[in-house]
Amino acid sequence: MTAPRKLSLSEWDNRYAELHRAGLREPAYGGPLRRHVEREQDFRLEQLQFDNSPAALRLWNFLLTENERLHQARARGEKIVGAMKDLGTIPVMAYALPGLRAFYPDGAWWTPCLMEGSDKLLQQAEALGIDASFCPVRAMLPAFQNGEHFPLPDLLLCSTGAVCDDFSAIAQRLEHLGHAIFWWEMPRRRQPAAGETACALAGNLTAPKSQVDCVRAELQRASGALGQLAGRELDAALLADGIRAANQVRRLLAELRQTVYAAPAAPLPALELLVAEMLALHFCSDREECIAVLEDLLAEARARRSRNQFVSGPEAVRIFWVNPVADLRAMNLLEDLGGRICGSDFMFTHALDLIPEDLPPLEALARTALADPMVGPASDRAARIVRECHANGAEAVVVSRIPGASHCAREGEIIRGSVRQTLNLPTIELEIPSVCDALQPALGSRLQALMETARARRTK
Amino acid sequence: MICAGIDAGSRAIKAVLYDTAAALVLTSGLADQGVEQERLATELFDKLLREAGLNRSQISGVIATGYGRNAIRFAGTTITEITCHARGVHHLAPDARTIIEIGGQDSKVIALEDGGRVRDFAMNDRCAAGTGRFLEMVASRLEMNWEKLSGLAQQSRQPALISNVCAVFAETEIIGLLASGKPLSDVVAGVQNAVATRVATLAGRVAAPPVYFTGGVALQAGMARALAEVLACPVSVVPQPQFTGALGAAVLAAERVA
Amino acid sequence: MRVYLTSPWIPAEWVRAHGLEARGIWFADTFRQDTPPLAGGVCAFAESVVRLAEAQPDSAVVFTTACDQLRRGFDAATVCEPTRAFLFNLPATQTPAARQIFRAELARLGQFLVTLGGTAPTPEILRHEMAQSDEVRRRLRAAAPPAAARSYAESVARFHTDGSFAAPTVLDPSPAAPLALVGGPLGAKDWKLFDTMEAAGGRVVLNGTLTGERSLCPTFDGNAGWPPDSAAADHQSVGKPKPFDALAAGYIDNLVDVFQRPNTRFYAWLKPRLLDRHVRGIVLWHFTGCDLWRAEWQTLREVSGLPVLLLEADEAAGVSPRDANRLQAFVEMLTPA
Numbered sequence A: 001m002t003a004p005r006k007l008s009l010s011e012w013d014n015r016y017a018e019l020h021r022a023g024l025r026e027p028a029y030g031g032p033l034r035r036h037v038e039r040e041q042d043f044r045l046e047q048l049q050f051d052n053s054p055a056a057l058r059l060w061n062f063l064l065t066e067n068e069r070l071h072q073a074r075a076r077g078e079k080i081v082g083a084m085k086d087l088g089t090i091p092v093m094a095y096a097l098p099g100l101r102a103f104y105p106d107g108a109w110w111t112p113c114l115m116e117g118s119d120k121l122l123q124q125a126e127a128l129g130i131d132a133s134f135c136p137v138r139a140m141l142p143a144f145q146n147g148e149h150f151p152l153p154d155l156l157l158c159s160t161g162a163v164c165d166d167f168s169a170i171a172q173r174l175e176h177l178g179h180a181i182f183w184w185e186m187p188r189r190r191q192p193a194a195g196e197t198a199c200a201l202a203g204n205l206t207a208p209k210s211q212v213d214c215v216r217a218e219l220q221r222a223s224g225a226l227g228q229l230a231g232r233e234l235d236a237a238l239l240a241d242g243i244r245a246a247n248q249v250r251r252l253l254a255e256l257r258q259t260v261y262a263a264p265a266a267p268l269p270a271l272e273l274l275v276a277e278m279l280a281l282h283f284c285s286d287r288e289e290c291i292a293v294l295e296d297l298l299a300e301a302r303a304r305r306s307r308n309q310f311v312s313g314p315e316a317v318r319i320f321w322v323n324p325v326a327d328l329r330a331m332n333l334l335e336d337l338g339g340r341i342c343g344s345d346f347m348f349t350h351a352l353d354l355i356p357e358d359l360p361p362l363e364a365l366a367r368t369a370l371a372d373p374m375v376g377p378a379s380d381r382a383a384r385i386v387r388e389c390h391a392n393g394a395e396a397v398v399v400s401r402i403p404g405a406s407h408c409a410r411e412g413e414i415i416r417g418s419v420r421q422t423l424n425l426p427t428i429e430l431e432i433p434s435v436c437d438a439l440q441p442a443l444g445s446r447l448q449a450l451m452e453t454a455r456a457r458r459t460k
Numbered sequence B: 001m002i003c004a005g006i007d008a009g010s011r012a013i014k015a016v017l018y019d020t021a022a023a024l025v026l027t028s029g030l031a032d033q034g035v036e037q038e039r040l041a042t043e044l045f046d047k048l049l050r051e052a053g054l055n056r057s058q059i060s061g062v063i064a065t066g067y068g069r070n071a072i073r074f075a076g077t078t079i080t081e082i083t084c085h086a087r088g089v090h091h092l093a094p095d096a097r098t099i100i101e102i103g104g105q106d107s108k109v110i111a112l113e114d115g116g117r118v119r120d121f122a123m124n125d126r127c128a129a130g131t132g133r134f135l136e137m138v139a140s141r142l143e144m145n146w147e148k149l150s151g152l153a154q155q156s157r158q159p160a161l162i163s164n165v166c167a168v169f170a171e172t173e174i175i176g177l178l179a180s181g182k183p184l185s186d187v188v189a190g191v192q193n194a195v196a197t198r199v200a201t202l203a204g205r206v207a208a209p210p211v212y213f214t215g216g217v218a219l220q221a222g223m224a225r226a227l228a229e230v231l232a233c234p235v236s237v238v239p240q241p242q243f244t245g246a247l248g249a250a251v252l253a254a255e256r257v258a
Numbered sequence C: 001m002r003v004y005l006t007s008p009w010i011p012a013e014w015v016r017a018h019g020l021e022a023r024g025i026w027f028a029d030t031f032r033q034d035t036p037p038l039a040g041g042v043c044a045f046a047e048s049v050v051r052l053a054e055a056q057p058d059s060a061v062v063f064t065t066a067c068d069q070l071r072r073g074f075d076a077a078t079v080c081e082p083t084r085a086f087l088f089n090l091p092a093t094q095t096p097a098a099r100q101i102f103r104a105e106l107a108r109l110g111q112f113l114v115t116l117g118g119t120a121p122t123p124e125i126l127r128h129e130m131a132q133s134d135e136v137r138r139r140l141r142a143a144a145p146p147a148a149a150r151s152y153a154e155s156v157a158r159f160h161t162d163g164s165f166a167a168p169t170v171l172d173p174s175p176a177a178p179l180a181l182v183g184g185p186l187g188a189k190d191w192k193l194f195d196t197m198e199a200a201g202g203r204v205v206l207n208g209t210l211t212g213e214r215s216l217c218p219t220f221d222g223n224a225g226w227p228p229d230s231a232a233a234d235h236q237s238v239g240k241p242k243p244f245d246a247l248a249a250g251y252i253d254n255l256v257d258v259f260q261r262p263n264t265r266f267y268a269w270l271k272p273r274l275l276d277r278h279v280r281g282i283v284l285w286h287f288t289g290c291d292l293w294r295a296e297w298q299t300l301r302e303v304s305g306l307p308v309l310l311l312e313a314d315e316a317a318g319v320s321p322r323d324a325n326r327l328q329a330f331v332e333m334l335t336p337a
Helices: A008-021 A033-040 A054-064 A067-074 A092-093 A105-113 A119-125 A137-146 A163-176 A209-230 A236-262 A270-285 A287-304 A330-338 A361-372 A378-392 A407-421 A437-459 B038-053 B081-092 B134-139 B146-154 B166-180 B184-206 B223-231 B241-257 C012-017 C043-056 C068-078 C095-117 C121-141 C147-160 C194-201 C243-252 C264-276 C298-305 C322-333
Strands: A078-086 A100-103 A156-161 A180-187 A198-201 A205-208 A315-321 A341-347 A396-403 A427-431 B001-008 B012-019 B024-032 B059-065 B098-102 B107-113 B118-124 B211-214 B235-237 C002-005 C020-025 C060-064 C085-088 C179-182 C202-209 C281-287 C308-315
Touching: A008 A033, A008 A054, A008 B235, A033 A163, A054 A287, A067 A078, A067 A100, A067 A270, A067 C179, A078 A092, A078 A105, A078 A209, A092 A100, A092 A209, A092 A236, A092 A270, A100 A209, A105 A119, A105 A137, A119 A137, A119 B184, A119 C281, A137 B024, A156 A163, A156 A209, A163 A437, A163 C298, A180 B211, A180 B223, A180 C095, A198 A209, A198 A361, A198 A437, A205 A209, A205 A361, A209 C095, A236 A270, A236 A341, A236 A361, A236 C012, A270 A287, A270 A330, A270 A341, A270 C020, A287 A437, A315 A378, A315 A437, A330 A341, A330 A437, A341 A378, A361 B107, A378 A407, A378 B223, A378 C068, A396 A407, A407 A427, A407 C068, A427 A437, A437 B166, B001 B038, B001 B081, B001 B241, B012 B038, B012 B241, B024 B241, B038 B059, B059 B081, B059 B241, B081 B107, B081 B118, B081 B241, B081 C322, B107 B184, B107 C085, B118 C085, B118 C322, B134 B146, B134 B166, B134 B184, B146 C281, B166 B184, B184 B223, B211 B223, B211 B241, C002 C012, C002 C281, C012 C020, C012 C095, C012 C121, C020 C147, C043 C060, C043 C068, C043 C281, C060 C068, C068 C085, C085 C095, C095 C243, C121 C147, C121 C243, C147 C194, C179 C194, C179 C264, C179 C322, C194 C202, C194 C281, C194 C322, C202 C281, C202 C322, C264 C298, C281 C298, C298 C308, C308 C322
Parallel strands: A078 A100, A078 A156, A156 A180, A315 A341, A315 A396, A396 A427, B001 B059, B098 B211, B211 B235, C002 C020, C002 C060, C060 C085, C179 C202, C179 C281, C281 C308
Antiparallel strands: A198 A205, B001 B012, B012 B024, B098 B107, B107 B118
């Protein structure tokens, strides 16, 4: 058994050859990672460090071939659904209908990172009227216009209301550029008032029944649009099947996170966990293959734990990470400096929770959607983070700010305040742009200082 | 009829005496900007008058423009530098449809209609990236002067990629590039490309060829080429680009008096 | 008890009908009095609302969900201890679910007002408040085109302060370049913008800011059966919409803002007015950090076919020298030689 370690892209070239000699079997989208640099110009891969397992290879190939997969689906006559903003809800419905494939165009925000700016998507977004004061999701706008990345969806659905402004504004600009959008309303979640019937949501949350009813009605409307596209009604039986399949993914992820985060040292690196977690949103456009990828990763994590083989030692500082990073390199940096992720909130914890299977399916989905951490008060999100920090033995918290994201301006302050007050853990807030090379010295210093602080507290 | 234009910029005061009958510039001059703007402008103006053998009573109109224009009390009126640069470039290049002006503390892209009227404009006056200030900062950091910076850029074989849009972080990036062994010429060329890219995003909103480049930064060899590459169209530098604002002011003064 | 409203889409009539004092926060004396030190990305308007909510515990503040700056501002204002703050869920869409949300929020706001010492209004009281404000809005809308910009802004401010009508000064004909001003909330401390534009040779003939003419859009005139006579007795209203229903519909069906999805209603409101008033240029004014308005810049240019100048309101109220320079250049551009 090869000891776990992180490899550069060049080292992966050798590793790939070695695995092939040993009889590695890969899915159709498999192959050496380097081909993504050559074919897709994903230059950033040359700056990243990857886990050395075949499971990680499969994960990366799965992620990096998504656009190809969507184009192939289009060529086969499947209908492509672009879901925006809701992060985990609409794809459950779309994948329940035969012939539909859903993805998140928001995911284009990683393209400037992966292509190290050579895609010029951020500059093109500025020429379209959305400048650097908006978050990197703005890369989606020129991606729609130039058609050089994902195929144009047959149907675009976007949640609005209690959603972040810059995404909402970018989506509205997209519509003005001629891409029709099916908007659906997400109310801002609140506590039930006296006299209101309360509904339990995932994550220890509650909401008034009236809000659940509202979201259910909106999802019913969305279901109608999806059904029309698919040429058949999304009935309760189909949706229930879709929920069960989505839960299969969510269960696998929950186990993976538990296996990795609860381990005395990290059996898998933070970068692979971040990418794996993203699979919860729309299964990277292939629900069945997503399950296979996660099963592989889980098997690898378990095997390493049983062999006491880890990518970082037990002395690594246990960090709870809040918010996804625009530059994937940041996850490597954390570990290079002696940290490891022991928990995460990448802004879509509701997509990790199981969708109830003992409720009418649309009701269940509505309750799950309403549990979105971005939809309610920041204090709810902070409370969940505090609980998970406590449960996972976090020693410090990093709140990563997304440049230009308007919700980050205050949220970080509330989350950090809650963590300090309840757990008295050291916290920092870092802004990480799409390519953070110039900031690495400063980011590194701050992360290092956080870890030194956390380690010093161990001896007290 | 002789008219005068005074461009009180952030780095320098420029002045032009313009003979409307001959339609040419009699004389022009430049002085470093300072705290006592009116005194400095007056001294420069009087110096030009002496050079031309004229006195103030022979000047039919004076227009002041630029950041410090309101301090020039001897000017008959003030007009913004956008309008003045547009007029000045149109005077020198009537075919101009887009003007890029990069000054000490801001950059502008001005779209022109037929006849040289401003149709639209976009400005970056909030951030040092994409302005002469950024180039000055780099020159200072590299301990060299402006002319040497230009010369170096022209020696580059493979300009470095400066990814940051913020001048402060870009400075950190530059230091990192030099520390990693990137040739100085490549770094300097990369800086020029970064400035050009920043300005090109403004241009994307309003630009159409023919494109003319003016302002003090147009004097830096390699900047026009960098802009042309980023805009994917030819970019021509107007003659004496540091004076187009003052020239435009003088021409406008002449038009108003007439 | 004074209730500060952060949006003209929260019915002030509803607050007054409960016997409380409704006031647009933008015109409160202490609003934006100082220059708050802002964290990166925090909008000065939202920060000022939070500060006022914290500084005046004897008043109440109604936030809205129209933007995440205010949503998160509400979170910040209520994280330590509950202030007298209410977050009104203003729906972005115009679907049946959205209309239901608005009605429900109005009812919930009513319950909040009762906790402040207000009294649930009878239909007659509500009808009276609605008729009064509807009449003032109608008169102000009619007065918009010929009114002088600052005077009009003052009249609209008066309406948002105490619901009364003050006739604005009529503008003399002038060769000044006609401009439209659109954007977020323009408070009294920002009215220097009108003076700066006039000094540059332009004048605002359309104030489409959140606190200008656009804020007068709610109307009950279109509600079939809405009795114009506020003294109409209930039995005469049989078969006609109850005042609460008319209030909800009058707002949700007529509010005009860029946060709506889609925000086509904003452009449908704007375009004919640009044409009718011969507007030559649009000034888009927004607070630094306001993504919703900033993102409309290019669309505004494309839809109107007019040049659009983007101005950012900084932390301090008033007009910065940089913005004054841009305005002057803009007006020069629009003024025939």
